[in-house]
Amino acid sequence: ALEELLARERPDVLLVQGDTTTAMAGSLAGFFHRIPVGHVEAGLRSGDPQSPFPEEMNRRLTTRVAAMHFAATERNVRVLREEGVSEDDIFLTGNPVVDSLRMVLERPRQDGPIHDILRRLEGTRPIVLTTHRRESFGDVMSGNLKVLREFVEARPDASLVFPVHPNPNVREVSRRILGDVPRIHLVEPLEYFDFVHLLSAAWLIVSDSGGVQEEAPTLGKPLLVLRENTERPEAIESGVARLVGGDPATLRRMLEELWPDHEWIRAMKGVENPFGDGTAGRRIVDGLESWLARRERLASAGANA
Structure with missing residues (x-):
């Protein structure tokens, strides 16, 4: 069903949230259709592929195919950097669950x-x-x-x-x-x-x-x-x-x-909430707009080269 939807609608971006098998499958579908994938709740890691199962592996695989990574905390940002994700593709947003x-x-x-x-x-x-x-x-x-x-x-x-x-x-x-x-x-x-x-x-x-x-x-x-x-x-x-x-x-x-x-x-x-201040949704939108604008600038520069 998702394959048919993506082929018919051809969205500019596909957003997936979390570490469910549905999120992982959605990110793969977007990747196969060459649609940029944005991952909300990026950079979560337990360090054990078997716990939680299968969520830990789902989120690792999603990171590999995502183009944009919306991280809830500084720790999540650091994990993504250590795994080789470009700084330009990481956005510190907080978690929309707080919103x-x-x-x-x-x-x-x-x-x-x-x-x-x-x-x-x-x-x-x-x-x-x-x-x-x-x-x-x-x-x-x-x-x-x-x-x-x-x-x-x-x-x-x-x-x-x-x-x-x-x-x-x-x-x-x-x-x-x-x-x-x-x-x-x-x-x-x-x-x-x-x-x-x-x-x-x-x-x-x-x-x-x-x-x-x-x-x-x-x-x-x-x-x-x-x-x-x-x-x-x-x-x-x-x-x-x-x-x-x-x-x-x-x-x-x-x-x-x-x-x-x-x-x-x-x-x-x-206690100060380490997972955000309730403005994650707005920050995710800002990150999307920034990433898409940068991609457009790079495409224009390449076409004019």
């Missing part, structure tokens, strides 16, 4: 599932959980869910909300371990508007998501990252996030240490 999140927060909450969820959390310290990565399937995910269940069961003022990913590997184990437990709420995946407002109500976020690592600093929420490594170390360095690794015992220890310690929670209020 989107700020736009959502400016809108009033609407009637819908989020209102019922938030009412059920009143009077508790809510933990918001998301987990779906392949690296977490099996014993690691089961162990983490058991730790969270036992943590909530032991504390009457703790609660947990888990928007359950549709993958059967996640659904089965979540129902088995977390189903029918008081103050643990398994809900269907939420629309982005509702999800952002759920995160903003959290006492703590526990997640293996990449995007949540960018959303937590914007919201000033502490985050435990259920991964061995991260392509977003800026979240760790800013103090917003802590890396749990793959051992559920580490998650248990971190939760127990955090519960009576309010300093980390308070410290979140003053």
